[in-house]
Amino acid sequence: MGLGSDMYRQQILDHYKSPRNYGEMEEPTFSHVGENPSCGDTIQVDVRLEDDEETIEYVSFTGDGCAISQASASMLSERLQGMTLTELHELDTDDITEMLGVTISPMRVKCAVLARQVAQDGAKLHNDDIDDLELTNLEADEN
Amino acid sequence: MSTQRTYPIDVASIREDFPILDRHVGGDVTVAGESDGDTEPLVYLDNGATSQTPRQVVDAIVDYYYGYNSNVHRGIHQLSQEASVAYEAAHDRVAEFINAAGREEIVFTKNTTESMNLVAYAWGLEELSPGDSVVTTEMEHHAALVTWQQICKKTGAELRFIRIDGEGRLDMDHAAELIDDSTKMVSAVHISNTLGTINPVSDLCDLAHEHDAYAFIDGAQAVPTRPVDVAAIDADFYAFSGHKMLGPTGIGVLYGKESILESMSPYLYGGEMIRTVTYEESTWEDLPWKFEAGTPVIEQGIALHAAIDYLEDIGMENVQRHEELLAEYAYEELTAHGDVEIYGPPGDDRGGLVAFNLEGVHAHDLSSILNDYAVAIRAGDHCTQPLHDKLGVAASARASFYIYNTTEEIDRLVEAVDAARQLFA
Numbered sequence: 275m276g277l278g279s280d281m282y283r284q285q286i287l288d289h290y291k292s293p294r295n296y297g298e299m300e301e302p303t304f305s306h307v308g309e310n311p312s313c314g315d316t317i318q319v320d321v322r323l324e325d326d327e328e329t330i331e332y333v334s335f336t337g338d339g340c341a342i343s344q345a346s347a348s349m350l351s352e353r354l355q356g357m358t359l360t361e362l363h364e365l366d367t368d369d370i371t372e373m374l375g376v377t378i379s380p381m382r383v384k385c386a387v388l389a390r391q392v393a394q395d396g397a398k399l400h401n402d403d404i405d406d407l408e409l410t411n412l413e414a415d416e417n
Numbered sequence: 418m419s420t421q422r423t424y425p426i427d428v429a430s431i432r433e434d435f436p437i438l439d440r441h442v443g444g445d446v447t448v449a450g451e452s453d454g455d456t457e458p459l460v461y462l463d464n465g466a467t468s469q470t471p472r473q474v475v476d477a478i479v480d481y482y483y484g485y486n487s488n489v490h491r492g493i494h495q496l497s498q499e500a501s502v503a504y505e506a507a508h509d510r511v512a513e514f515i516n517a518a519g520r521e522e523i524v525f526t527k528n529t530t531e532s533m534n535l536v537a538y539a540w541g542l543e544e545l546s547p548g549d550s551v552v553t554t555e556m557e558h559h560a561a562l563v564t565w566q567q568i569c570k571k572t573g574a575e576l577r578f579i580r581i582d583g584e585g586r587l588d589m590d591h592a593a594e595l596i597d598d599s600t601k602m603v604s605a606v607h608i609s610n611t612l613g614t615i616n617p618v619s620d621l622c623d624l625a626h627e628h629d630a631y632a633f634i635d636g637a638q639a640v641p642t643r644p645v646d647v648a649a650i651d652a653d654f655y656a657f658s659g660h661k662m663l664g665p666t667g668i669g670v671l672y673g674k675e676s677i678l679e680s681m682s683p684y685l686y687g688g689e690m691i692r693t694v695t696y697e698e699s700t701w702e703d704l705p706w707k708f709e710a711g712t713p714v715i716e717q718g719i720a721l722h723a724a725i726d727y728l729e730d731i732g733m734e735n736v737q738r739h740e741e742l743l744a745e746y747a748y749e750e751l752t753a754h755g756d757v758e759i760y761g762p763p764g765d766d767r768g769g770l771v772a773f774n775l776e777g778v779h780a781h782d783l784s785s786i787l788n789d790y791a792v793a794i795r796a797g798d799h800c801t802q803p804l805h806d807k808l809g810v811a812a813s814a815r816a817s818f819y820i821y822n823t824t825e826e827i828d829r830l831v832e833a834v835d836a837a838r839q840l841f842a
Contacts, residue, residue, distance in 0.1 A: 287840065313812060314810075379446070382781065
């Protein structure tokens, strides 16, 4: 069949039902929150960096929302460990759909990339590349 | 699953008038219209958002553009006269359809939202001031809710919300408490686009009138699906959209009592709405043209006329019975497993739509899986965010039915919900 069943392959459902690295971190180097208000997807990403302030040591997340947004956060939390912040910033939408291993229908892309955007915005805030972003909101750009 | 049902209308012959119902879907969404990858027969259950268009309505549009396309109320040439007569006749037809006194009470707008804004700006901004109140409901569509919210902010008037009870019905005791001598406007939805609740709009109008307030009724989900008599309801204003009742997009209707419309200043200024203009002063055209500035929705008005002819040929009582039959069937079938929550009143005391959630599955995941089964429904907040907050959910899935829908299509919906249930089990 079409997009739907493809979007809910075993891997997605597995990460949705048993999210990896789920929970708030005790002492994160940085932490950031984002949402897609119309979907009700919310994600908080906590990141601990190694002493070089560049390499990601550990990532955890908490959140609520659709299977795509939560599975994407779970898979990303595994993927980011050991990556550098530079590599994090290079992750684009194609990298996320590749990671998910499924075709994401156009209306659902914002669900898939929410966790990545939260991680990237969190890193930028930490390094003062942007100032004052209380909440990542992927729908804000649409208005 | 499906038992043989006798429909109150001839669904099979109605379906023949809607070529789009033969569509297949499932392929590339960047290609508009059916293409190679589209293999699954469409089940269209998103009529609360917009209805499909029969040949008779499209024919009326084609006849207009190929036969007498012209601007109205300007030319003395024949085409302009033909277009003017047809455009004015469309107002008469709408008036007759909802039992208004005449074309003076029928203003064509862009949609229900614009009808709402016309009243909010032309009446609300002029008449409301601190100490006044506007009373609306917790189940309002954003069209009314956001508009009154902003107009009240501008004017200093207070906005009050009539509570809904556990079954999604208006608490009329609360309504009687909230509507008082400070109230200048009572604004209520006739049928909730999320709960399906049919509100006692006539009682609300009476309450408003007891306190010398006006009543505005949002009939976007009501006029397409049942007989509506604005005189019997005694609404001061009543609004609906053409595209939810077999017409094209781009046309809405504002009904207003003649004496009230007469007392209001224009909302938009420009051509078509004036009688005399000097460099210093202007005077206004008669109703309803005073509120239709610029080149109006000529094609859409003529097409709406054809849509009303089509619906009345079926009979609005029959349309209503068909809606009730489908809503009741959907309600029974969807709730059979006990893990589907349908919002709004149970049973057949509701409009022809069901907004629901499947336990453990986000509404957007559900709608993606339904889309895979070629079942088109709406997922999201249906422009009732505060109501969804109150229901404690971020979003819901909504199936909404119309004259061409069948119980077999609802079986397909239920089958798709079963698939989602299994996938997420």
